[in-house]
Every structure is written in structure tokens, then in C-alpha cells.
Amino acid sequence: MSTQTSGFEEFVVARSPRLVRTAYLLTGDRDLAQDLVQTALARTWPHWHRVRDNQPEAYVRTVMVRLQRSMWRRKWRGEVPTDVLPEPGSSAAPTDAVNDRVVLAKALALLPPGQRQIVVLRYVDDLSVEQVASIVGVAPGTVKSQSAKGLARLRVALSTPVPVEERT
Amino acid sequence: MSHDDEIIARLGAIGQPGAEADLGVDPAGVLELARRRRRTRAVLGGAGVAAVVLTVAMSMNLLGGRTQSQSPAATSLPTTTSTATPPATSSTTTEAALLCPDRGVGTGPGLSGAIDLSAALVPGMVPTDAVVCRYADVGSGTPAAFDADRVALAGSLVGIPLDLAHLVAGPADACAADAGALSYSLGLQYADGVVWVTPGSGGGGCPGATNGVFETQDGVLPALAAAYQARSWVGFAQGEAPRWACEGSTRDETGPATFVPADPTAVRVCLRTGMSGTSTDLDVGAASGIIAALRALPATRGPATCQPTGRPAGPPVLEVLLTFADRDPRTLRINLGCRPAVVGGTIVAPDAVAVVAAITAATGYTLPS
Numbered sequence: 001m002s003t004q005t006s007g008f009e010e011f012v013v014a015r016s017p018r019l020v021r022t023a024y025l026l027t028g029d030r031d032l033a034q035d036l037v038q039t040a041l042a043r044t045w046p047h048w049h050r051v052r053d054n055q056p057e058a059y060v061r062t063v064m065v066r067l068q069r070s071m072w073r074r075k076w077r078g079e080v081p082t083d084v085l086p087e088p089g090s091s092a093a094p095t096d097a098v099n100d101r102v103v104l105a106k107a108l109a110l111l112p113p114g115q116r117q118i119v120v121l122r123y124v125d126d127l128s129v130e131q132v133a134s135i136v137g138v139a140p141g142t143v144k145s146q147s148a149k150g151l152a153r154l155r156v157a158l159s160t161p162v163p164v165e166e167r168t
Numbered sequence: 169m170s171h172d173d174e175i176i177a178r179l180g181a182i183g184q185p186g187a188e189a190d191l192g193v194d195p196a197g198v199l200e201l202a203r204r205r206r207r208t209r210a211v212l213g214g215a216g217v218a219a220v221v222l223t224v225a226m227s228m229n230l231l232g233g234r235t236q237s238q239s240p241a242a243t244s245l246p247t248t249t250s251t252a253t254p255p256a257t258s259s260t261t262t263e264a265a266l267l268c269p270d271r272g273v274g275t276g277p278g279l280s281g282a283i284d285l286s287a288a289l290v291p292g293m294v295p296t297d298a299v300v301c302r303y304a305d306v307g308s309g310t311p312a313a314f315d316a317d318r319v320a321l322a323g324s325l326v327g328i329p330l331d332l333a334h335l336v337a338g339p340a341d342a343c344a345a346d347a348g349a350l351s352y353s354l355g356l357q358y359a360d361g362v363v364w365v366t367p368g369s370g371g372g373g374c375p376g377a378t379n380g381v382f383e384t385q386d387g388v389l390p391a392l393a394a395a396y397q398a399r400s401w402v403g404f405a406q407g408e409a410p411r412w413a414c415e416g417s418t419r420d421e422t423g424p425a426t427f428v429p430a431d432p433t434a435v436r437v438c439l440r441t442g443m444s445g446t447s448t449d450l451d452v453g454a455a456s457g458i459i460a461a462l463r464a465l466p467a468t469r470g471p472a473t474c475q476p477t478g479r480p481a482g483p484p485v486l487e488v489l490l491t492f493a494d495r496d497p498r499t500l501r502i503n504l505g506c507r508p509a510v511v512g513g514t515i516v517a518p519d520a521v522a523v524v525a526a527i528t529a530a531t532g533y534t535l536p537s
Contacts, residue, residue: 009195016192021183038193042201069284101182114286123179137284137494139429155171 028109040064107157119150268301285381297357323400326434338385352392386410414438414487416499436489457526465517
């Protein structure tokens with residue numbers, strides 16, 4: 001491998017599991033997530049000499065987010081969001097991390113695509129408002145407002161039935 | 169712990185490494201995919217481009233009609249040779265990307281690489297190349313009516329984002345075009361891909377426009393027709409513009425108090441006097457003095473209520489429209505008779521002397537002292 005691309009394979013091995021995790025929550029589909037990450041990494045490779053010393057993971061995330069938008073535009077979606085979650089979330093204590101991941105992934109799939117990207121990058125990947133704004137290509141204020149709206153929708157999707165006394 | 173805190177904690181937890189989704193991707197597969205992409209690009213940029221362009225042209229029903237010319241001086245040429253043996257240069261790839269889409273198979277949706285088409289009709293960047301395709305007899309509704317001429321737009325393209333990036337979202341009308349009507353599409357080449365803008369689905373005469381994702385009710389057909397005729401981007405004639413020439417957005421108000429929140433891609437200065445107005449488009453080089461003056465302003469958040477300064481209030485009013493690659497266009501208003509003198513949403517500055525000086529230097533406008 002040339003010096004221009006040295007370190008790329010190591011980066012893929014080290015970082016792609018985390019990127020696939022993010023991609024899974026963005027797409028709601030494991031195969032699509034693998035495809036998304038692989039394609040994003042392939043598009044990063046020609047620019048590796050330029051990005052490897054400058055937050056390469058952020059670069060790949062940006063490519064992923066934009067590729068995912070292209071997927072939506074082409075109706076290339078493995079996900080089939082439904083209005084009803086198979087198992088309500090917060091009533092079950094999140095002791096089972098795997099189950100909780102599935103429940104949250106299904107709840108995230110109910111969010112509008114752009115909102116979902118922001119919530120996943122902000123809270124799952126724990127990026128700052130400014131980092132998310134840079135990756136998604138929106139203003140920081142948009143990240144804040146969409147984060148709040150996304151959490152509100154998740155709260156509804158994950159909530160247990162509203163107690164009688166709170167309905168009035 | 170509030171509900172939101174709990175959800176945030178749960179989201180953070182699933183971001184941690186775990187057994188369920190920790191499969192990465194195979195580096196060898198990534199490299200093979202990358203090499204395939206590189207080979208494809210090499211073919212497009214090299215000697216194989218003739219066959220590729222020919223294939224694309226055939227698939228677009230172009231060979232039975234007229235071919236397109238990059239030369240502003242020629243509108244239609246006999247077919248085959250120019251498409252079969254194009255020079256193998258990088259511009260050939262651009263030419264292939266900007267072949268007119270076939271109106272017979274749809275509305276010519278926007279094609280893109282990494283360009284986000286969902287928020288605006290065109291990106292905020294200035295395109296590197298632009299073409300206008302003209303379609304004849306769109307109202308007949310048959311593929312046989314397809315007949316496209318193409319002109320490459322010469323001259324400055326800075327007016328394209330300034331005219332089209334701020335059009336508001338809304339459904340493009342699906343009306344039936346009159347038989348014999350002309351319609352146009354605008355093809356824009358960017359570093360990251362291509363965008364096609366077409367009128368409403370009925371073609372010529374129908375209001376609205378779309379890039380395949382974003383739709384607007386604002387009509388762009390007059391500007392496309394004018395560009396086709398002039399072979400350059402001339403924008404909208406007075407009375408045809410769907411939006412005031414300097415209309416932008418002041419929604420991005422939650423960040424730092426600054427009039428220029430990012431590097432602009434293009435700048436338009438509007439001078440309103442009474443009911444009339446004029447505007448000047450500037451590339452970022454020509455507008456560098458204005459941008460620097462705006463950045464140097466002591467911007468604060470505060471009320472934009474006009475406090476007369478003793479100069480005659482009201483017109484003329486200067487407005488500056490800034491377009492950006494990654495955010496909404498922004499309009500700043502400069503009222504010579506008020507304090508604060510510069511207003512951009514909730515961001516204000518008391519004095520506009522330096523900015524007005526930069527504007528007059530860049531535009532040649534004469535303002536009352």
C-alpha cells in the first residue's frame with residue numbers, strides 16, 4: 001500500500017464497527033448499514049492522504065449522512081417504519097442492552113430522516129451541536145431544535161400509557 | 169431523571185460497544201469498491217468517453233433529434249461526430265453529465281453526488297458549469313415530441329444561487345401544458361455532482377419548479393427562457409421575479425451574533441428607492457470589501473426598531489443577500505436613516521458607514537450623503 005493510503009485499512013478495522021452501529025440506527029437495517037459504511041469508506045479512500053490527519057471519522061460520517069440522503073431520494077430503504085412499536089420501551093427497564101438497542105432503533109425509525117440523523121449523531125455518537133451541524137450541513141440552531149423535537153417524538157414513541165390522572 | 173435525560177442516557181448506552189452490532193466492514197471489500205469506482209471514473213475521463221457519451225446520447229433519444237453544443241454561437245449541428253469523437257478532456261465528463269434529460273420519460277429529476285437537494289431548489293454554491301435545455305412541443309405528451317436544444321451558459325454564474333437558492337418550498341403544479349409549448353430545464357454542474365431544475369410537471373407554461381426532491385411553487389420558466397436566449401444567466405426580468413431579488417432568510421439567529429456566519433459563495437446588493445429597485449451581483453472576490461466590512465461590524469443582538477438619525481428616513485434602503493454553501497441565504501438590511509443602521513434578523517449594528525463605503529466602491533451606486 002502506498003504511503004498516501006497507509007493507515008486506511010487499520011482505520012477501517014478499528015472504526016468501522018462504530019460506524020456500522022451508527023449506520024444501523026440511521027437506516028434501521030443491518031445490511032443497509034454495512035453497505036452504507038462500505039460505500040462511505042470507499043469514497044473516503046481517494047481522499048485519505050488529505051483527511052487521515054484531520055478527523056477522518058468525522059469525514060466518513062459526513063459522507064455517510066449525505067449518502068443516506070441520496071438513498072432516501074432513490075427510495076432505497078430497507079426500513080419500514082410503523083406507527084406502533086412491537087414493544088413499548090421505557091416500561092421495560094433497559095437492563096437488556098440488546099433489546100433496548102432494538103427498541104430504540106425501531107423508535108428512531110419513526111423519526112423523519114433528517115431529525116433521526118441529528119438525534120443519532122448528537123446522542124448516540126455523543127457529538128457536539130457544532131459537530132453535528134457541520135456533518136449534517138445545517139445551522140447549530142437547527143440541530144438544537146431538531147434534537148428537542150426528536151426527543152419529544154421518541155418520548156411519545158417509547159412512553160408507557162399515560163396515567164389516568166395526567167389526561168385531564 | 170427526566171424523561172429526556174433517560175432517553176438520552178439510553179441512546180448514549182447503545183452507542184457504546186456491544187455484541188449486537190459490532191460487525192465492521194472488510195477493508196479488502198472497501199478497497200475493491202474504491203478501485204472499481206476509480207476505474208469507472210478513469211473510463212469516463214479517458215479514451216472510452218466517446219462510447220459512453222454515445223450510449224448516453226442514444227438512451228436519451230438525442231440522436232434522432234439535435235445534438236447540443238457547448239459553443240454559445242451554435243444552436244444545432246448535424247448529429248454523430250461531436251458526440252462520437254469528443255476530445256478526451258475533463259470537460260467531456262462535464263458535458264456527459266449535462267446532457268439534456270429526456271422530457272418523454274419524466275420531469276428530469278435532479279441527479280446528485282453528495283449534494284443535498286432537499287432544502288432548496290439549487291445549492292448555495294456557484295455552479296462550475298450550467299446548461300439550459302429547450303424542449304419543443306411538450307404539450308403533445310408523447311416521447312416522439314422530444315426535441316431538445318442545449319446551450320451552455322457563458323459568463324458569470326453567480327446569479328444562479330442568488331436567484332434560485334431562496335425560493336420557498338411548495339408543491340409545483342401538475343398542470344397540462346399547451347400543445348406546442350416550449351419548456352426548459354437547467355442543468356448545473358458542481359464539484360460534487362449535477363442538479364437538474366425543471367418546471368412543474370406539465371412543462372412549459374406550468375408554474376413551479378423541482379429538482380426532483382425539492383419543489384417550489386415559484387415559477388422559474390421566465391429565467392430559463394431568458395438564459396436560453398441570452399446564452400448566459402440573466403436572471404428574472406422586472407415583474408417576473410418570484411421573490412424580491414434580495415429576499416433571503418433571517419432564521420439562522422441562534423448562533424454567534426455575526427452578520428456573515430460562514431464564507432459566502434455569492435453576494436447581491438439591492439438598492440430600493442420607493443417602489444423601484446436595482447441590484448448588482450458580485451462574486452466573492454468582487455465583494456471581498458463588503459464581506460470584510462460586514463465582518464468588522466460590532467454586531468450585537470438587539471431590537472431592530474428604527475430610531476431616526478436626522479437623515480431623511482425611509483428610502484433608499486440597501487439590502488445585501490449572501491448565499492452560503494451549507495446554510496440558508498441571508499439578507500441584511502441597511503437603512504441609511506436609522507439607528508441601528510444594519511439589521512439581520514435580531515442581529516444589529518449601530519453604524520453602517522464602512523459597509524456603505526464598501527458597497528458604493530463595489531457597485532458604483534450613488535447614495536445621498
